[in-house]
Amino acid sequence: MATKVLIATDKPFAPVAVNGIREIVEAQGYELVLLEKYTSPAELIAAVADVDAMIIRSDKATKEVIDAAKKLKVIVRAGAGYDNIDLQACTDKGVVAMNTPGQNSNAVAELAFGMMVYMARNFYNGKSGHELKGKKIGVHAYGNVGQNVGRVARGFGMEVYAFDPFMTDEQIKAAGATPLHSAEEMYEMCDYVSLHIPATEKTKKSINYELLNRMPKGAVLVNTARKEVIDEEGILKLMADRPDFKYISDIAPDNAAEFAQFEGRYFFTPKKMGAQTEEANVNAGLAAARQIVAFLEHGDAKFKVNK
Incomplete structure (x- = not known):
């Protein structure tokens, strides 16, 4: 059975980012699963049931989500902040949690100066x-x-x-x-x-x-x-x-x-939008996919954020 990678994004990546993630994931022989614009935590909980890896943005990876992901090995927050992931739940389940530092940095800085x-x-x-x-x-x-x-x-x-x-x-x-x-x-x-x-x-x-x-x-x-x-x-x-x-x-x-x-x-601003540029969107998504492959294939946990 192919390794499954889930992209779970209430606020979806740009299509170009999803296509890039798909290329990275499928080149490794993995299967990509998409859950976009979902409206309830129950949908996310159902989607994680049989996935090995997961990419999120500002989505809430709660204890319930982590516990429901029976096969999950790694979760990557496409962005710098990771307070939307229950790190203790990841640690308790042996799941590696990562972020993608630096990928959104210029976008946030430019917004700060725009304001x-x-x-x-x-x-x-x-x-x-x-x-x-x-x-x-x-x-x-x-x-x-x-x-x-x-x-x-x-x-x-x-x-x-x-x-x-x-x-x-x-x-x-x-x-x-x-x-x-x-x-x-x-x-x-x-x-x-x-x-x-x-x-x-x-x-x-x-x-x-x-x-x-x-x-x-x-x-x-x-x-x-x-x-x-x-x-x-x-x-x-x-x-x-x-x-x-x-x-x-x-x-x-x-x-x-x-x-x-x-x-x-x-x-x-009407919503949290420091990282809301096409460039940052793509950079963070591709970085997340590469980090998942590096971890699953080589055990590379350079950007691990939980203990």
């Missing part, structure tokens, strides 16, 4: 705005996406600073930024802060009133990470206390309706 320019120029409403050149930008977490943000920021003529406790000063300098040694230091000095931290127990709601209130007058917070890292009540309080503060994000907070009182000082 920054949109805000700086007052949503293109004809009124005088601001330039990014000469402004200080702090990049909170300087991994793949953060470094792309730094690269684009330098093109705008911004001063680039980074805080990342998992990198040395030398690594940050080599990647084109000035290293800082605490979040507090960065927020105090930077006109813009771009968030790229994952949503973990330590980081959830860590971007709070006290931290953001350190930012200079006219400061802008840019969030293309996760909404869970924001203390939503805290940022609302800050917006009320500081008429100069602005917030832009590619994912609306749960309390988005409450921001209506701050017209002109916030912008949220």
Whole structure:
């Protein structure tokens, strides 16, 4: 019986990405199975019953899904974030969970700057705005996406600073930024802060009133990470206390309706769309397929994210 690889995507890959994945999978003699635009978790649970490998995007790989996948050996999240996978369930079942770091990085960085320019120029409403050149930008977490943000920021003529406790000063300098040694230091000095931290127990709601209130007058917070890292009540309080503060994000907070009182000082895209480009779509999908083949054929677990 052929090895089965499932693509389970509520938000489907672009057709060109699916075709590329199919070529990689079928060249290895595997069978590709598609589940697209499904409407209930039950459909996903049914689809995983006899598959050996699985590619998802923002889809929820819950314990129920993992438990139902009796033959599953590897699951790959086509993208960087993997908080939609129950890692403990994977570990308990002996399933390797992976992500595809770096494949969406440029797309996210370009969106961050698209939103920054949109805000700086007052949503293109004809009124005088601001330039990014000469402004200080702090990049909170300087991994793949953060470094792309730094690269684009330098093109705008911004001063680039980074805080990342998992990198040395030398690594940050080599990647084109000035290293800082605490979040507090960065927020105090930077006109813009771009968030790229994952949503973990330590980081959830860590971007709070006290931290953001350190930012200079006219400061802008840019969030293309996760909404869970924001203390939503805290940022609302800050917006009320500081008429100069602005917030832009590619994912609306749960309390988005409450921001209506701050017209002109916030912008949220209709859905999470940092990676929503055809190029990123293809890159992440093909990377996921190649990683599955490398793991099943050679045991290569380079991008494993569970223990």
